[in-house]
Amino acid sequence: xxxxxxxxxxxxxxxxxxxxxxxxRSCLEIASLGPALEVGSYCGKxxxxxxxxxxxxxxxxxxxxxxxxSEEHQPxxxxxxxxxxxxKRNQMxxxxxxxxxxxxxxxxxxxxxxxxxxxxxxxxxVGPLGMVFIDxxxxxxxxxxxxxxxSCHLRKGGFLAIHDIFxxxxxxxxxxxxxxxxxxxxxxxxxxxxxxxLVVLERI
Ligand code: MG
Numbered sequence: 001x002x003x004x005x006x007x008x009x010x011x012x013x014x015x016x017x018x019x020x021x022x023x024x025r026s027c028l029e030i031a032s033l034g035p036a037l038e039v040g041s042y043c044g045k046x047x048x049x050x051x052x053x054x055x056x057x058x059x060x061x062x063x064x065x066x067x068x069x070s071e072e073h074q075p076x077x078x079x080x081x082x083x084x085x086x087x088k089r090n091q092m093x094x095x096x097x098x099x100x101x102x103x104x105x106x107x108x109x110x111x112x113x114x115x116x117x118x119x120x121x122x123x124x125x126v127g128p129l130g131m132v133f134i135d136x137x138x139x140x141x142x143x144x145x146x147x148x149x150x151s152c153h154l155r156k157g158g159f160l161a162i163h164d165i166f167x168x169x170x171x172x173x174x175x176x177x178x179x180x181x182x183x184x185x186x187x188x189x190x191x192x193x194x195x196x197x198l199v200v201l202e203r204i
Contacts, residue, residue, distance in 0.1 A: 001021070002020075002021055002024050002025075002049070002052065004048070004052070004105075005052075005104075005105050005106055006048070006101070006104045006105050008020070008045065008048065011043055011044060011045045011048065011101050012042070012043040012045070012081060012083075012084070012097065013042055013043050013044070013045030013046070014042075014045075014079075014164075015045045015046050015049070015135075015163065015198075016195075016196050016197075016198075018195050018196060019163070019195055019196050019197070019198040020045065020046065020048075020049035021049070022161075022193055022195050022198055022200060023046055023049045023050050023053075023133065023161060023198070024049040024050065024052060024053045025053075026053075026131065026159050026161060026193065026200050027049075027050045027053035027054065027059075027061075027130075027131050027159075028053040028056065028057065029159075030130035030131045030157070030158055030159055031053075031054070031056075031057035031058075031059045031130065032130075033128075033129075033130035033131075033155045033157055033158050034127065034128050034129050034130035034155055034158070035054075035059055035060040035061065035062060035127070035129055035130060036050050036053075036054060036059065036060070036061045036062070036129065036130055036131040036132070036133070037061070037062040037063075037064065037129050037131070037132050037133070037150065037153075038050060038061065038062070038063050038064065038132075038133040038134075038135065039064050039065075039118045039132075039133070039134050039135065039136040039146050039150065040064075040065055040070070040118075040134070040135035040136035040137070040163075041063040041064065041065040041067075041094075041098055041113070042065065042073075042094055042098070043084075043094055043097045043098050043101055044063075044097075044098045044101035044102050044105075045101075046133060046135060046163070047061065047063045047098070047101075047102060047107075047111055048101065048102070048105045048107065050131075050133060051063075051102070051105065051107040051110050051111045052105070052107070054110050054111070055106070055107060055110045059110075059130070060110065060111075060112060061107075061110060061111045061112070062112050062114055063098075063102075063111050063112065063113050063114065064114045064116060064118050064121050064136075065094070065095075065098070065113075065114075065115065065136075066115060066116055066117050067092070067093055067094045067095035067098065067115055068091055068092050068093070069084070069092030069094065070136070070137045070138060070142075071137065071138070071139060072138070073092055073094075074092065083097075084097060095113070095115060098113065099113070118136055118145065118146050118149060118150070119145055119149060122149035122150060125149075125153060127153070128153055128154070128155045128158075129150070129153045129154055129155065129158060130154075130155060130158045130159070131154075131158055131159045131160075131161065132150045132151060132153070132154055132158070132159070132160050132161070133161040133162075133163070134146045134147065134150065134160070134161070134162045134163070134176070134179070135162075135163035135164065138164060138173045138175050138176065139175060140174075140175045140178065142175070143175035143176055143178065143179050144175075144178075144179060144182075146179075147179040147182060147183065151183060151188075151189075151203075154203040155203065156203055156204065157202065157203065157204075158202070158203045159192075159200050159201065159202055159203070160183060160189060160200070160201045160202075160203060161198060161199065161200045161201075162176050162179060162180050162183075162198070162199050162201075163176065163197060163198050164176045164197050165177050165180055165194075165197050165198070165199050166197060172197070176197075180199055180201070183201055184201070188203060188204065189201040189202065189203055189204065190202055190204055
């Protein structure tokens with residue numbers, strides 16, 4: 001079991017500890033291939049698991065999130081959190097909560113926050129990556145963009161992890177599942193790990 005430097009249950013987010021453990025272990029394995037990148041950091045729960053693996057290996061994690069919340073985080077939606085709503089500006093803002101958690105976990109020099117849409121960052125991205133974790137917007141359009149923007153930067157042997165895979169549509173949205181199927185049918189990826197709603201594919 002991974003030893004976490006902070007009380008992970010106090011960090012807001014939707015990642016199960018067993019999923020976090022798999023992210024951590026997978027990220028440990030790819031350190032020699034290149035940095036890790038996640039799309040959709042929210043308050044930093046997955047960032048902490050991935051970041052700790054990077055810290056152990058002197059690797060780097062790029063953590064992309066516009067911090068304005070996904071569709072489901074907006075006022076009136078199912079996953080809205082009033083504590084993350086900036087009343088003055090009338091918009092979601094998860095960045096200060098994210099930064100607090102990353103600092104408390106001792107990951108300030110390991111995790112590089114990129115406060116932006118994933119699409120804008122991808123436009124000029126050039127470096128190869130060891131691992132990509134997609135947990136951004138869950139609309140079909142957003143998930144497809146993330147998959148197309150980032151899976152192409154993975155080195156051979158690198159990992160593509162995707163969160164919120166629901167095989168049964170009655171349990172949750174299908175966009176993450178759809179991009180997983182796209183990746184597998186491309187012939188460029190094979191599934192190596194799955195726990196709960198997290199899947200890890202290897203770029204072959
Ligand atoms: Mg998720």
